[in-house]
Amino acid sequence: MKIEEKLYGLRWKHDKQSHITVTDDRLCRERCPSEWKRPCTTFCPANVYNWDGDKIAISFENCVECTSCILGCPYRNIDWQLPRGGFGIEWQHG
Amino acid sequence: MAEQEQFDAIVVGAGPAGVAAAITIARAGLSVVLFERGERPGQKNVMGGVMYGRMLADVVPEFWREAPIERVVTDERVWLAAADSAVSIGHKHVPPTVEPPNAFTVLRVPFDAWFASQAEAAGALLLPGTTVVDVLREDGRVIGVRTGRQDGDLRARVVVIADGANSFLVQRAGLSRPLQPDEMALVVKEIIALPAAVIEERFTLEPGRGATIEVYGAVTRGMAGYGFIYTNRESLSVGIGALISHFMETRVTPWDLLEGFKSHPMVAPLLRGGEAREYLAHAIPEGGVRAMPRLFDNGVLVAGDAAMMVNNLHREGSNLAMTAGRLAGETVVRAVRAGDFSTRTLSAYQELLEASFVLQDLRKYERLPELAARHPELLHVYPALLNEAAHEMLTVDGVSKREKQRRILRRLLAERPWWRLLRDAYEGWRAMR
Numbered sequence: 001m002k003i004e005e006k007l008y009g010l011r012w013k014h015d016k017q018s019h020i021t022v023t024d025d026r027l028c029r030e031r032c033p034s035e036w037k038r039p040c041t042t043f044c045p046a047n048v049y050n051w052d053g054d055k056i057a058i059s060f061e062n063c064v065e066c067t068s069c070i071l072g073c074p075y076r077n078i079d080w081q082l083p084r085g086g087f088g089i090e091w092q093h094g
Numbered sequence: 095m096a097e098q099e100q101f102d103a104i105v106v107g108a109g110p111a112g113v114a115a116a117i118t119i120a121r122a123g124l125s126v127v128l129f130e131r132g133e134r135p136g137q138k139n140v141m142g143g144v145m146y147g148r149m150l151a152d153v154v155p156e157f158w159r160e161a162p163i164e165r166v167v168t169d170e171r172v173w174l175a176a177a178d179s180a181v182s183i184g185h186k187h188v189p190p191t192v193e194p195p196n197a198f199t200v201l202r203v204p205f206d207a208w209f210a211s212q213a214e215a216a217g218a219l220l221l222p223g224t225t226v227v228d229v230l231r232e233d234g235r236v237i238g239v240r241t242g243r244q245d246g247d248l249r250a251r252v253v254v255i256a257d258g259a260n261s262f263l264v265q266r267a268g269l270s271r272p273l274q275p276d277e278m279a280l281v282v283k284e285i286i287a288l289p290a291a292v293i294e295e296r297f298t299l300e301p302g303r304g305a306t307i308e309v310y311g312a313v314t315r316g317m318a319g320y321g322f323i324y325t326n327r328e329s330l331s332v333g334i335g336a337l338i339s340h341f342m343e344t345r346v347t348p349w350d351l352l353e354g355f356k357s358h359p360m361v362a363p364l365l366r367g368g369e370a371r372e373y374l375a376h377a378i379p380e381g382g383v384r385a386m387p388r389l390f391d392n393g394v395l396v397a398g399d400a401a402m403m404v405n406n407l408h409r410e411g412s413n414l415a416m417t418a419g420r421l422a423g424e425t426v427v428r429a430v431r432a433g434d435f436s437t438r439t440l441s442a443y444q445e446l447l448e449a450s451f452v453l454q455d456l457r458k459y460e461r462l463p464e465l466a467a468r469h470p471e472l473l474h475v476y477p478a479l480l481n482e483a484a485h486e487m488l489t490v491d492g493v494s495k496r497e498k499q500r501r502i503l504r505r506l507l508a509e510r511p512w513w514r515l516l517r518d519a520y521e522g523w524r525a526m527r
Contacts, residue, residue, distance in 0.1 A: 002349075003347070003349045006284075006349055006370075006373035007373065009370075009371070009372065009373070010372070010373065013133075036342065037345065039341070039342040039345065042341070042345045042346070042347050043280065043338065043341035043342060043345075043347070043348065044348075045280060045282050045347075045348040045349065045375035046375065064374070064375050065138065066140075066280060066375040066376045066377050067259065067260040067376075067377045068278070068280045068338050068341075068375075068377055070260055071260070071273055071274065071275040071277075071278055071338050071377075072275055072280075072338045072341065072342055074342065076272075082131060082225050082227070082262060083131075083225070084225055084242050085131050085222075085223045085224040085225040085241070085242050085243065086131075086132075086133045086222075086223035086224075088138070089137075089138065090132070090133065090137045091136070091137055091138065091139070091140065091202070091203050091372065091374060092203060092371075092372055093201045093202075093203055093285045093329075093371060093372045093374075094136055094137075094139055094140060094141075094201050094202030094203035094204075094205070094206070094374070
């Protein structure tokens with residue numbers, strides 16, 4: 001089963017503004033490929049992070065707020081903030 | 095907000111720790127605000143699915159008459175798995191009555207909504223849909239919180255931080271160093287719907303009773319972690335997790351890991367015909383007592399996942415959170431009565447925790463997180479060898495049992511030289527004694 005299918009059934013209340021930013025794109029471009037191979041593109045359980053050839057593209061709408069990326073980026077280069085009150089993932093079962 | 099609106103206490107986070115604290119404070123007749131960033135309590139909350147009765151009954155006596163419990167756990171199993179086999183151990187207890195229940199399964203969305211309603215009934219003011227972004231400080235003490243709302247500052251005599259794993263407020267309040275990726279696990283799970291009768295048949299259960307299975311070994315693909323299957327009334331909670339540091343190194347995706355677990359030949363037949371209803375993910379504290387923040391400071395207390403209160407070996411967390419929340423609440427009541435909110439009075443919280451199972455259990459396993467992080471192979475080598483040994487002894491092929499013993503010993507020493515065996519045994523004993 002693909003991750004897209006798993007995410008398909010989930011519910012969010014989407015904010016217009018992203019709660020996630022990459023602080024320094026150069027780290028993702030220059031250092032991370034050889035040192036870590038961009039682990040955010042594999043450990044994020046909601047596939048939020050993808051390399052678009054130039055920078056990390058952030059699909060913040062997919063974020064399920066597990067907070068792993070705060071610790072999982074080897075350079076602490078992901079600025080992940082809590083979504084505004086009432087926004088973000090809404091689990092149906094938990 | 096105006097000065098006269100000061101509350102006795104602010105609790106941040108309507109999970110097991112925060113709600114237990116809010117109930118305890120409100121019942122003592124004090125004013126307490128309970129902040130929750132979800133629109134309704136429970137909407138943001140995830141766990142494997144097992145809770146414990148004693149610590150909940152300490153907060154809500156006779157909870158089992160009304161709480162949305164899925165199944166009372168009477169059958170607990172552990173599987174040590176290889177690729178296509180497992181050695182199984184377990185304990186089943188079939189008492190005539192299960193009230194009060196020792197362990198039971200829940201789904202957090204309905205459960206947390208019910209639990210938070212108990213705090214409201216006790217007089218706490220629940221403010222959902224509100225993210226707390228910072229603590230307010232004055233003269234070196236915490237005097238309130240800043241929310242994401244306009245004019246969203248609110249003052250209180252004490253703030254109880256219970257905002258969950260990877261706590262933002264613990265960091266903002268300067269109570270902890272930054273956490274490391276080997277101090278937190280990432281867990282993914284699915285809710286898989288099946289009829290109650292099918293679940294009871296497959297897991298050999300009486301109606302309303304439940305089973306838990308934890309699976310160690312090959313299923314985590316070289317990472318430190320485990321898989322689990324918990325029975326709900328009409329669904330299974332099926333999940334697997336590992337340290338974030340190991341996900342970073344192995345580059346296994348969490349959803350591949352989950353799909354691999356679900357298709358393990360021991361697991362797949364239990365799920366057959368089930369329909370996936372929800373895919374969930376969350377971080378779980380793993381660092382134990384060595385990764386704990388300071389639990390109190392002037393005007394502030396920390397409880398639950400925010401304070402790394404998880405005993406992973408025994409898959410306990412919500413019960414530690416409820417007890418810590420209750421003790422934080424009792425400490426707040428004591429502080430209000432004494433009119434002192436400095437560390438002099440709030441240090442009672444630490445003393446209460448030290449005297450309880452919460453810190454005593456976490457101290458017992460103080461070395462375990464580091465051992466698992468450094469030697470994830472222990473969780474694979476030994477289950478694999480155990481499966482080989484069982485398979486060898488159970489295969490009736492005319493080879494004498496003594497020769498089979500020799501083969502098993504040779505296999506063991508080929509995999510793990512005798513000095514490694516001794517070291518593993520010593521380190522394992524030291525981490526768990």
